[in-house]
Amino acid sequence: MGKPRVIYWFRTDLRLHDSPALRAALDLDPTWDVTHLVFEKDTDAYARERDRVVIALAEKAGIQVVSRYGRTLWDSDEVVAKHGGKPTMSITQLQAAGKKVGEIPRPIPAPDYLPDPGDMPIDFEQRKPETEPDINAPLRDDVEDTYSHIAGPQGDFAIATLDELGFSAAPTTPHRGGETNALKQLEGLFSDEKYAATFQKPKTSPAAFQPQSTTLLSPMLHFGALSPRLFYWKAQDLVEKYGKGASTPPESLTGQLLFRDMYFAAYAAIGSPFVQTINNAYCRFIPWHLPSKIGETETGGNAISGEYHVDSPQAEEWFVRWKMGVTGFPFVDAMMRQLRIEGWIHHLGRHMVACFLTRGGCYVHWERGADVFEEWLIDHEPASNAGNWQWMSCTAFYSQYYRCYSPIAFGQKWDKKGEFIRKWVPELKNLDEKFIYEPWKASKAALDEAGVIIEGDGLHEGTEGTYPAPMFDFGQRRSACIAAMKRAYSIGIYGNNDKAKDGTWKRLFEEAGETEMEGFGGSSSGKGQIDQASNQDESGKGGLKHANQGIAVKEGPMDKFAKRLKK
DNA sequence: GTCGTAGTTGAGGTG
DNA sequence: GCACCTCAACTACGA
Numbered sequence: 015m016g017k018p019r020v021i022y023w024f025r026t027d028l029r030l031h032d033s034p035a036l037r038a039a040l041d042l043d044p045t046w047d048v049t050h051l052v053f054e055k056d057t058d059a060y061a062r063e064r065d066r067v068v069i070a071l072a073e074k075a076g077i078q079v080v081s082r083y084g085r086t087l088w089d090s091d092e093v094v095a096k097h098g099g100k101p102t103m104s105i106t107q108l109q110a111a112g113k114k115v116g117e118i119p120r121p122i123p124a125p126d127y128l129p130d131p132g133d134m135p136i137d138f139e140q141r142k143p144e145t146e147p148d149i150n151a152p153l154r155d156d157v158e159d160t161y162s163h164i165a166g167p168q169g170d171f172a173i174a175t176l177d178e179l180g181f182s183a184a185p186t187t188p189h190r191g192g193e194t195n196a197l198k199q200l201e202g203l204f205s206d207e208k209y210a211a212t213f214q215k216p217k218t219s220p221a222a223f224q225p226q227s228t229t230l231l232s233p234m235l236h237f238g239a240l241s242p243r244l245f246y247w248k249a250q251d252l253v254e255k256y257g258k259g260a261s262t263p264p265e266s267l268t269g270q271l272l273f274r275d276m277y278f279a280a281y282a283a284i285g286s287p288f289v290q291t292i293n294n295a296y297c298r299f300i301p302w303h304l305p306s307k308i309g310e311t312e313t314g315g316n317a318i319s320g321e322y323h324v325d326s327p328q329a330e331e332w333f334v335r336w337k338m339g340v341t342g343f344p345f346v347d348a349m350m351r352q353l354r355i356e357g358w359i360h361h362l363g364r365h366m367v368a369c370f371l372t373r374g375g376c377y378v379h380w381e382r383g384a385d386v387f388e389e390w391l392i393d394h395e396p397a398s399n400a401g402n403w404q405w406m407s408c409t410a411f412y413s414q415y416y417r418c419y420s421p422i423a424f425g426q427k428w429d430k431k432g433e434f435i436r437k438w439v440p441e442l443k444n445l446d447e448k449f450i451y452e453p454w455k456a457s458k459a460a461l462d463e464a465g466v467i468i469e470g471d472g473l474h475e476g477t478e479g480t481y482p483a484p485m486f487d488f489g490q491r492r493s494a495c496i497a498a499m500k501r502a503y504s505i506g507i508y509g510n511n512d513k514a515k516d517g518t519w520k521r522l523f524e525e526a527g528e529t530e531m532e533g534f535g536g537s538s539s540g541k542g543q544i545d546q547a548s549n550q551d552e553s554g555k556g557g558l559k560h561a562n563q564g565i566a567v568k569e570g571p572m573d574k575f576a577k578r579l580k581k
Numbered sequence: 582g583t584c585g586t587a588g589t590t591g592a593g594g595t596g
Numbered sequence: 597g598c599a600c601c602t603c604a605a606c607t608a609c610g611a
Contacts (some may be wrong), residue, residue: 104608214589215589270589365590457597
């Protein structure tokens with residue numbers, strides 16, 4: 015047997031199984047004489063399908079595939095196997111299953127050198143991969159030409175730059191990636207032993223900035239700049255050294271990593287339905303507004319399509335105002351603006367805005383919120399995103415829907431003076447702290463003194479200093495939502511129930527006196543969501559891919575603010 | 582089947 | 597400022 019020739023496949027692109035380099039490795043194009051293909055295991059639904067294709071190609075070419083997990087503490091498939099093949103739906107379940115898998119391996123040191131791969135000609139004829147469909151096309155400013163050559167545009171196998179990918183640089187976020195930064199951040203975190211050893215997530219402030227109250231390491235974990243096991247063992251070794259007074263899971267630093275593994279294992283067990291309600295046996299069916307349009311998958315199942323039904327123009331307006339940070343509730347707006355500008359907000363801030371959009375305010379489908387987070391979060395992880403949205407909307411993982419975040423009281427608990435609001439909602443920066451969370455309660459004199467005019471919906475150009483009135487009475491919406499959740503819980507159907515899929519759920523909710531369904535047209539014909547799609551498309555009220563395409567959004571205070579930041 | 586208890590992160594009040 | 601209680605009441609799990 016000759017010298018092994020190993021290709022390490024670093025998967026950074028959705029179409030990589032069609033890339034020239036991988037084709038060369040798999041002997042589909044001549045020829046690198048590869049003997050092994052090594053890559054990191056990925057349990058996300060899309061990745062499994064992609065890897066199945068690649069593994070089949072490799073086997074056909076007589077190439078040995080080595081695939082190892084690396085993005086979680088334990089191999090998620092092993093966790094699922096030890097949990098009876100079921101998804102881990104609580105942290106105690108994850109801990110119990112993890113214990114059965116065995117101790118979390120310590121990270122091994124980086125290699126000192128990589129063996130010389132030998133001769134790898136790159137002058138063979140290359141087949142350029144398909145570029146369609148290009149889901150990033152709407153976000154590009156320029157053409158994407160990274161496939162011009164097997165060795166990349168510069169001929170050096172370097173990772174493509176944003177410019178080469180056709181994107182302009184992201185000027186608004188202060189957060190920077192890369193392993194060097196990740197390790198520096200990690201070192202900084204553990205240099206404050208008391209902070210790291212006694213960390214309790216629920217006691218960290220969502221309103222803190224400069225610096226934030228949590229570690230900011232989630233994007234590093236997502237992009238692979240930081241090993242979760244390196245993080246885990248740094249934290250665990252410190253906790254053991256620190257002794258009495260150290261925090262414990264689930265609130266501690268290691269607890270945060272365990273939650274991450276819990277969501278990964280749940281996704282690994284449930285598969286593609288995990289990121290949606292339909293077909294998801296573990297996700298409650300709740301008749302939220304703005305439900306996803308459902309399409310047929312190649313395998314005959316139902317999958318969300320990325321588009322949604324506008325069952326209620328009112329809910330659509332609430333959703334757009336939530337997304338754009340102009341709800342009229344300053345703490346919600348501050349959070350959503352920070353998210354949009356910086357791509358990161360504190361975990362508890364995510365809770366608050368998620369509760370507000372779903373079960374604690376707008377009664378809009380959690381999948382809409384998950385779409386926005388997917389678009390804007392720099393640490394977006396499909397498993398964690400879907401899992402946390404299900405948690406916060408009380409459709410899975412969590413069920414205490416009567417515990418509802420107040421957009422006023424919750425922020426005040428952390429930031430009495432409203433410094434966080436003053437930073438992100440500068441229209442209100444001079445408002446007295448008595449009114450900073452509820453500007454609509456301020457007297458005319460107080461508003462005048464602060465230069466604030468309460469006016470408009472925030473989506474359209476207004477006079478300088480305008481800030482919208484709250485888009486609804488929070489107390490009323492809170493009560494209506496809790497009552498609706500109570501009805502949905504008593505009906506108790508899940509995403510895999512036939513009634514959820516064929517639309518006959520509607521009769522059940524009508525009989526229970528559901529009042530959050532006004533937007534569904536008042537028909538009692540039992541038409542399903544899929545049928546409604548065509549009906550609504552004909553009436554011109556079809557779903558929208560992006561919320562801000564629905565209502566003409568002129569330059570508002572948010573955009574002016576973003577521009578100011580760029581200067 | 583029944584009961585007790587646990588579950589990362591609510592709000593508002595009291596001591 | 598913080599620890600604790602009550603409000604009203606969810607699911608899941610194990611004894």
